[in-house]
Amino acid sequence: MSRLVFSRKPARFAAARLAGALMPGRGATVGPLSLEPDETLPLPTPEWLRLRPRLAGICGSDLALVDGTASAYFDPLVSYPFVPGHEVVADVVDEPGRRVVVIPVLHCAVRGVTPVCHECAAGRTNRCERIAFGHLEPGLQTGFCESTGGGWSTDMVAHPLQLVDVPAEFSDEAAVMIEPTACAVHAALQYDGSEAAIIGAGTVGLLTLAAIRATRDVTGPIIVTARYADQKRLAKELGADIVCAPDELPRWVRSATSSLLTGDQLTCGCRRVFDCVGSSDSIQQALRVVAPGGEV
Structure with a gap:
């Protein structure tokens, strides 16, 4: 099985920017996104779960990566190499029949940071102040963090707090829209x-x-x-x-x-x-x- 991996290669990122300017999506042919054999990621702690993605969305931020237009502002909040894909519907490997969507934010509780930051304590985990700390590599969210993998693969990991069970009546195509809809x-x-x-x-x-x-x-x-x-x-x-x-x-x-x-x-x-x-x-x-x- 294979995965798509985004590596830190400035020259290829610049080439993707030039190619993407000619035609959206063309940056994928010359940029730092590559198809590689899938790897089994280690679980950051025993409570984490292994997922097998069923379907993953392509967000505008993913397209910006592919075409080299992503802002360098977030570079310190990303860990390379990473597998993109944060809009994910997946099976829980060790719980047959359990289908979930992933809440991608990697906040204090997910990272094992204690005490939690002011924003997380107030319930605003989307504004977490510790997204580069804890037992994970830096990353705003799943799909931009080396430790977690992402949906553009056949193997990724997630904390139980990140998972929402998908109702049986939802198709995978409907479920993968839950994150952007939220x-x-x-x-x-x-x-x-x-x-x-x-x-x-x-x-x-x-x-x-x-x-x-x-x-x-x-x-x-x-x-x-x-x-x-x-x-x-x-x-x-x-x-x-x-x-x-x-x-x-x-x-x-x-x-x-x-x-x-x-x-x-x-x-x-x-x-x-x-x-x-x-x-x-x-x-x-x-x-x-x-x-x-x-x-x-």
Whole structure:
């Protein structure tokens, strides 16, 4: 059996960036991602469990690795070589019939860090301050940590606190969407019903839109930016009031919120802006269209 491994090779990372600029995904042919024989990872402590991935998603952060566009900001929080794949549905090897999804965050309790950090003590494990410490190698989450492996393989390990059992009626294809959907639901819970902009109509953007419509009372228009025809169609089907090209967002926000212009800056804007792209350009655009006192 085989696994995909991402190694620290700066020259290949640069080559992937050049190739990916020509065609998305082409970085895989020249970059530091390689197909290697699978290895049996040691269990960090006896309580850890061995998993056999059934299906793993491909996140936007994974694509950024493949095409060499991932930010170097997170490099100290990653341990090489690592197996990508943090959206995972898997079988527990020593518990036949048990199918689980993985909560990828490698927080204090998972790392064996005591006492736990302030954020973990408050229940905000996604903000753990000890993600480079404990009995694991550094890593924000499973799929970026040498010690845990990832879903792009046939063998990985996980702490029991990371596992959620999958209902029998869920297909693997549905189960593998649980992790990105959970991210979208957390974002939707910050929505207050007023006008909102969702930047990006990829998986996370569309899931955020669906989560808002499913869980919140909507009073203001929801504006979604989309690049491709399928994204635009799905955004409308999922309840977007306005779907526009990314460069048209300021104009539509101005119209929806009755904003005036001061130079290039809107005098008002959307009360909530959801950046579902996470690039420097999308962050700048989010700050441009958010209302004074609003939230991104």
